[in-house]
Amino acid sequence: MILAANTSASGILSYLTTASNWDGSAGFLHRLLQHLGYSAETVLVSAVIALPLGLVTGHTGRGGTVVSMLSNASRALPTLGLLILFAILIGVGIEAAIIPLVFLAISSILVNTNVGVRNVDPSLVDAAKGMGLTPFQVLWHVEIPVALPLIVLGLRTAAIQVVSTATIAADVGLGGLGRYIIDGQASRNFAELGAGAVIVALFAIITEALFLLGQRLLVSPGIRLRARTA
Amino acid sequence: MLRQTPPTFHFHKVGDWQWVTDHRGYFWTLSRTHLYIALVAVLIGFLVALPLGVLAVRVPRTNPPILAVTTILYALPSLAVFAFLVGITGLTNNTVILPLAAYALAILVRSVTNGLNNVAEEVRISATAMGYGPLRRLVSVELPAAVPVIIAGLRVTTVASISLVTVGSLIGIGGLGQLFIAGENTDFITEILAGVVIVAFWAFLLDGLLLLSGRLLAPWARVSS
Amino acid sequence: MITFDHVSKRYDDGTLAVDDLSLECATGEITVLVGSSGCGKTTSLRMINRLVEPTSGTVSIDGTDVRSSDPARLRRMIGYVIQQGGLFPHRTVIENIATVPRLLGTPRPQARQRAQELMDLVGLPSSMAKRYPYQLSGGQQQRVGVARALAADPPLLLMDEPFSAVDPVVRKELQQELLNLQSQLGKTIVFVTHDIDEAVRLGDRIAVMQVGGKLVQFDTPERVLARPANAFVESFLGLDRGIKWLSFFPAKELPLRLPATIGPASGPVDVHRVAAAAASEWVLAVDGDRRPLGWLEAAALNGASSGTVDLGSLRSIGHAFSPATDSLRAALDALVLSPAGLAVGVDSGGALVGVANQDDINNAIQTAAADS
Numbered sequence: 001m002i003l004a005a006n007t008s009a010s011g012i013l014s015y016l017t018t019a020s021n022w023d024g025s026a027g028f029l030h031r032l033l034q035h036l037g038y039s040a041e042t043v044l045v046s047a048v049i050a051l052p053l054g055l056v057t058g059h060t061g062r063g064g065t066v067v068s069m070l071s072n073a074s075r076a077l078p079t080l081g082l083l084i085l086f087a088i089l090i091g092v093g094i095e096a097a098i099i100p101l102v103f104l105a106i107s108s109i110l111v112n113t114n115v116g117v118r119n120v121d122p123s124l125v126d127a128a129k130g131m132g133l134t135p136f137q138v139l140w141h142v143e144i145p146v147a148l149p150l151i152v153l154g155l156r157t158a159a160i161q162v163v164s165t166a167t168i169a170a171d172v173g174l175g176g177l178g179r180y181i182i183d184g185q186a187s188r189n190f191a192e193l194g195a196g197a198v199i200v201a202l203f204a205i206i207t208e209a210l211f212l213l214g215q216r217l218l219v220s221p222g223i224r225l226r227a228r229t230a
Numbered sequence: 231m232l233r234q235t236p237p238t239f240h241f242h243k244v245g246d247w248q249w250v251t252d253h254r255g256y257f258w259t260l261s262r263t264h265l266y267i268a269l270v271a272v273l274i275g276f277l278v279a280l281p282l283g284v285l286a287v288r289v290p291r292t293n294p295p296i297l298a299v300t301t302i303l304y305a306l307p308s309l310a311v312f313a314f315l316v317g318i319t320g321l322t323n324n325t326v327i328l329p330l331a332a333y334a335l336a337i338l339v340r341s342v343t344n345g346l347n348n349v350a351e352e353v354r355i356s357a358t359a360m361g362y363g364p365l366r367r368l369v370s371v372e373l374p375a376a377v378p379v380i381i382a383g384l385r386v387t388t389v390a391s392i393s394l395v396t397v398g399s400l401i402g403i404g405g406l407g408q409l410f411i412a413g414e415n416t417d418f419i420t421e422i423l424a425g426v427v428i429v430a431f432w433a434f435l436l437d438g439l440l441l442l443s444g445r446l447l448a449p450w451a452r453v454s455s
Numbered sequence: 456m457i458t459f460d461h462v463s464k465r466y467d468d469g470t471l472a473v474d475d476l477s478l479e480c481a482t483g484e485i486t487v488l489v490g491s492s493g494c495g496k497t498t499s500l501r502m503i504n505r506l507v508e509p510t511s512g513t514v515s516i517d518g519t520d521v522r523s524s525d526p527a528r529l530r531r532m533i534g535y536v537i538q539q540g541g542l543f544p545h546r547t548v549i550e551n552i553a554t555v556p557r558l559l560g561t562p563r564p565q566a567r568q569r570a571q572e573l574m575d576l577v578g579l580p581s582s583m584a585k586r587y588p589y590q591l592s593g594g595q596q597q598r599v600g601v602a603r604a605l606a607a608d609p610p611l612l613l614m615d616e617p618f619s620a621v622d623p624v625v626r627k628e629l630q631q632e633l634l635n636l637q638s639q640l641g642k643t644i645v646f647v648t649h650d651i652d653e654a655v656r657l658g659d660r661i662a663v664m665q666v667g668g669k670l671v672q673f674d675t676p677e678r679v680l681a682r683p684a685n686a687f688v689e690s691f692l693g694l695d696r697g698i699k700w701l702s703f704f705p706a707k708e709l710p711l712r713l714p715a716t717i718g719p720a721s722g723p724v725d726v727h728r729v730a731a732a733a734a735s736e737w738v739l740a741v742d743g744d745r746r747p748l749g750w751l752e753a754a755a756l757n758g759a760s761s762g763t764v765d766l767g768s769l770r771s772i773g774h775a776f777s778p779a780t781d782s783l784r785a786a787l788d789a790l791v792l793s794p795a796g797l798a799v800g801v802d803s804g805g806a807l808v809g810v811a812n813q814d815d816i817n818n819a820i821q822t823a824a825a826d827s
Contacts, residue, residue, distance in 0.1 A: 075389045076433035078396040080407060081426040084414045088422070127541025130504055130613070131555055131603070132531030141554075145545040164307035171400055172414070181313045185401055190317055197310030204305040220545035222587030 011191035012198060021195070026179075028199060035166055035176040035203065042098050042162045046105035047155060054110045054154075058117025058147070059139050067114050074107035080168050087172035097169040104165060105158035112154025116147030148219045156211035163204045167196075177203065246420040257406075257428055263323070264405035265432060267398070268391040271327045275334025275387065282335070283342025284368065296339060304336035308394055312401050326398035326405075333394070334387045341383025345376025374448070381444035385437050392433045396425070456482045457503055457611070457645065462512035464498055464668070472498040473668035476512070480660075482610075485637060485644040487658035489651060491691070495668030496647045500613055503645060504530045516611065531555055534612040534642075539620050540600030542588040548574070548599050549584040555607040566606075573602040578632060594625035601633070605640075612644045618653065630656055651692060655680065655699055663688050677703040681827055701784035704823040706776060709786055709816065711800050711809025714739045722763050723756045737795035740769055745806040747772050750795045770794045775801040778808055783823065787816055 015021060022028045057063035082100035090096055120143050128142045144151070167178030180196025183189070216224070282300075286293040311329040319325045349372050357371040399407025409425030412418070457480040464473040473495040480486035488496035501507040502514050505526045514521050521529060542551050552570035557563070574581055577598040588596055597617060604612055618626045630653060637644065648654055654661045655676040662673045665687050672684035680700035683689040689696070715733035717725050717740055726738050730753035740748040749769030756768070773792025776785040778800040789798035790813060797810040811819075 072389070072434070072437065073430070075386070076393060076430045076437070078393045078407070078410075078426060078429045080396045080400070081410045081422055081429065084410045085419065085422050085426065088414070088417060088419060123537060123539065123541045124543065126506070127535065127537055128543075130506055130530055130535035130537070130541075132527045132529070132533075132558060134527045137527075137558070142543060146543075148545075160305050164305070164309075165397075167307050167309040168397060168400065178309060181309050182400065185313050185316070193313050197307070197314045200307045200310045201305070204307055205302060208301065208305045220587075222543075222545045222547065222589065226544055226587065226589035 009194075012194035015191040015195040016198065031175055031177050031179055032199070032203070034174075035163070035178075035200075038094065038097055038101070038166045038169060038174070038176055039159070039162045039207075041094070042101040042105055042166070043155065043159050045098065046102045046109055046158055046162075049102070050106045050109035050154075051113055051151075054113025054151075055117055055139060055144070058114045059135070059143060061118060064114075067110055071107040071111045074103055074110075077103065079104045079165050080171070083168060083172055087174075092173050094174070096172065097166070097174045101162050101165060101169075105162050108157040108161065109151075109154040112150045112157070113147070116150030116154075117143045120146045145220060146223060149215065149223065152211065152215040152218060156208065156215070159207050159211060160204055163207050164200070167200055246418075249420055250424055253424075257424070260404065260406045260408055261428065261432065264392070264395050264407075264429075267323050267326050267403075267405055268330065268388070268395045269436075270323075271330035272334045272384065272388050272391050274327070274331035275336075276338055276384065278331070279335050279338035279342055283339050283346065286339065286343050287346045293343070297343075300336040300339050303332045306332075308333070308397050309400060312398055312403075316401055321402055323403065325401070326395060326403050330391050330394055334391060337387045337390075338380070338383050341380050342376065345379030345383075346372055348379055349375040377448040378444060381440060381447070385440045385444075388436050388440060389433045392429060392436065396429060456480065456517055457486075457643065458513075458515045458518075459499070459502075460513050460515070462499070462502060462509045462514055464495070464502065464507060465510045471668055473502070473509070476668070476670050478662055478670060478673060480643060480645050482517075482643045483641045484659035485646055485657050487646045487648060487654040487661040488664060489648055489654040489658075489661055489691075490664035491649055491666065493666050494664040496649075496662075496664050497615055498668070499664070500615055500645055500647050503611075503613055504533045504535060531559055531607060532609050532611070534604030534607075534609045536597075536600045536604045536612070536614045536617045538616045539593070540588070540596040540603075540617075542596055542599055542603075544588050547585050547587055548579070548591070551588070551599055552603045552606050554603060559607055569606060570602070573605055576605070576636065577602045592625075593621045594629060597621060597629055598632075601636075610643060612642045614644060614646045616647055616649070619648070619650070626653075633657065652699070655702070663691065677827065681824075698784055698787070701787060701820065701823075702782045704783040704819070706778045706781045706783050706786045706800070706819075708822070709778060709783070709800075709811050709819045711778060711811055711815075714795075714797060714799075714807075714810045716741050716745075716807070717751070717764070719743055720763050726751055726753055726756055726764060737797065739772075739795075739797075739799070739807070739810070740764065740766075741807055744804070746804075747775060747799050747801065747807055750793070752794075772799050775799045775805075777801060777803065779803065783816065783819055786811060786819075790816055 020027075024030065053063075054067070057067050079100045082103060083097060086096040086099050117139075124142055124146065125138060128138045133141060166176055167181060169176050170178030170182045177196055177200045180192050180199070184191075184193025184196060282296055286296045306329070308329055311332075312325055315325045315328060319328070353371065353375065354367070357367045362371060395405045396407030396410060398405055399411050406425050406429050409421050409428075413421035413425065459476045459478040462473060462476045463471070465471050476495075476499060478486075478499075488499055490496050498507055502509050503516070503521065505521055508522070543554070546554075549567055549570045552573055553563075553566040556566040556569055561569070571581060571584065574584065579595065579598050579602065583591070583595070588599070591599065597620075600617065604614075618629050621629065634657065646654075646657060658676050660674065661676050661679055663671050663679065663684075665671045672679055672688050677700065679688065680692060680696055680703070683692055683696070692699070715729045715735050715738045717729055717738055719742055721740075730736065730738050736753055738751045738753060740751055742748055748766070749771055751764065751769060756764070771794075772789075773794075774789055776789045776798060778786075779802070786798045786800070790796065790811070793799065797812055798816065799810050800808040802808050
């Protein structure tokens with residue numbers, strides 16, 4: 001078993017370092033960009049839907065039922081099933097991959113944004129209103145900055161889930177890094193499979209790191225460091 | 231594998247109710263495997279997360295490495311890990327259970343630490359003042375107070391786990407995901423729809439059961455997921 | 456001037472928070488709304504800046520109904536301070552203070568300049584400008600809160616239990632500084648508290664409210680203490696109401712007499728001689744600058760007859776009062792604590808001016824009561 005693991009590790013390495021595996025429409029570069037494209041577009045569309053919804057429901061304290069229903073459904077429906085369903089119903093295309101992935105990603109963005117804004121200390125909101133901030137200014141100058149750690153956490157979780165899950169788009173012929181896993185699996189080529197797995201994992205970890213960096217840059221030290229001392 | 235051209239759409243196949251009623255036994259067999267994989271994974275994740283979470287809170291030095299490792303675990307794509315594990319654990323349920331347990335662990339460690347950190351300092355101090363030792367205080371004061379947060383974490387984990395088992399079918403491991411693969415191969419929408427609905431049904435059911443048990447275990451608190 | 460005209464507030468669940476309140480808060484004065492929790496004092500305050508809308512009646516500022524102004528614009532003209540300051544955790548001290556000027560369109564450099572001045576005014580060192588709220592003590596946070604409310608120089612200031620969350624020593628300090636600020640700025644301040652001592656200390660007028668949102672008495676603190684309107688106000692003022700009331704009468708009318716004193720290096724013989732001459736059991740020991748050191752009881756010195764008096768046998772005077780600046784309350788307190796039954800008055804340098812006994816203080820209280 002150890003021997004097998006060794007040979008497969010060196011096999012993966014040589015697969016990854018073979019220049020021809022990086023070029024062309026089946027090469028790493030092309031599929032990495034494809035994967036990045038699906039993922040970025042999915043996170044963007046999810047954010048455009050879920051952020052405003054989470055902000056408004058959190059700010060007003062209303063629509064909690066809608067938020068929990070949407071997020072529950074978003075978690076409960078299996079992405080693979082939806083992907084295959086949409087691929088058959090609307091045909092193989094970027095939409096067939098993005099719709100199920102958006103559905104998957106909405107939950108964490110929506111819930112974290114909603115909870116983050118809803119849980120902002122009411123006395124802060126009171127002080128802000130009392131000082132003459134309009135409802136929009138209260139949201140923009142107080143609620144969003146204070147809820148930002150949770151909002152970014154929601155986006156980060158969504159991005160990780162999307163990058164990981166976008167691999168299954170390969171199953172319906174939509175390319176991306178999942179191709180190596182599906183093809184490697186089908187042809188018992190463990191070097192190819194392993195190389196794909198390693199690249200996707202690295203991609204996901206880099207995504208995670210980028211979001212952590214973004215959080216550091218966006219969240220005020222007054223909130224970041226307060227949490228640490230608390 | 232799917233054809234690249236959009237297939238002709240057979241509407242009569244969407245609501246093939248006869249096929250559904252004919253296959254109830256099959257659904258039940260698949261469901262049993264599916265739930266076994268999903269729930270064992272959550273259970274393992276929980277059993278590891280509990281001591282790890284307590285450790286992370288009790289020994290603050292261990293907190294950053296524990297969170298870092300579990301965060302990386304969470305970032306690993308399930309399909310990649312499944313495929314990778316096939317080489318070691320073979321085509322068994324364990325190949326799916328282990329990665330899902332790792333995801334559950336990643337979420338639940340956070341729930342346990344958040345839950346324990348949620349215990350008000352006054353409560354901790356008065357428990358100590360009343361003569362609770364560290365272990366008894368943990369078991370009879372801090373963990374019960376953390377129950378609502380832990381249950382919320384278990385709900386998220388369980389639902390995600392039930393949904394993710396389906397990905398195992400891409401590497402040929404059982405569960406309700408089989409319905410997707412079979413339906414895909416035969417362009418049979420009813421079968422795919424049935425799979426989606428049954429998976430969602432189990433997810434909602436177990437979510438509801440956990441919600442209910444949370445209310446029974448911690449009637450004093452409500453935490454929304 | 457802020458005017459409440461038959462204002463009532465009934466919440467959706469049916470509770471009557473404020474019941475037919477009519478009240479005038481005079482310009483340039485501190486009006487304190489005081490009462491136990493649930494008496495509607497905060498609700499009343501929040502109707503001034505429209506955080507709460509009355510169910511009936513009108514609230515007006517200088518004759519203009521507050522409902523005729525846009526809420527946000529109205530609030531920018533009214534300073535607002537709440538418990539623990541309500542400081543924005545993501546902004547530094549200086550950014551917090553500059554909030555309203557920035558909202559009003561003041562360019563950033565000027566707004567910061569103004570914020571610096573306010574930090575000076577409320578006694579915050581400028582080294583704190585770049586700190587975040589979590590790095591400040593409760594008292595410092597409260598100072599930032601006050602500075603932030605004053606930033607746009609609003610004529611009106613609403614303060615909702617601003618000092619409730621800080622410890623008594625800091626609270627007293629903040630109260631004194633508010634009074635100092637007010638003597639410089641002359642704002643119209645409405646102040647809510649549940650602490651009757653704070654109300655008495657700060658208020659030019661105090662409005663006592665009772666559960667159910669009823670105003671039961673509105674008068675100067677002195678008159679509220681002297682003549683509570685009903686049993687509720689009386690019990691709210693507590694069993695030391697008379698003592699509190701005495702703080703409104705200066706001690707300078709109090710007739711003082713010179714006690715029997717001995718200087719440094721006196722012996723027991725001197726004590727007996729002075730005591731006999733003054734026909735008094737107690738002799739006050741003073742130092743070379745006539746600052747009181749303590750009381751000596753002649754009878755207790757019978758045993759020794761030679762040498763100097765042992766300073767260890769002195770009994771503490773409790774505390775002295777200053778006839779020029781203190782009230783009868785301080786004089787009475789000095790009397791209560793004195794073993795000789797004599798309150799010791801001193802000048803600003805701490806030197807003995809004279810003493811007063813119980814009868815003297817009684818007479819002064821009688822006279823004061825008759826005059827008020």
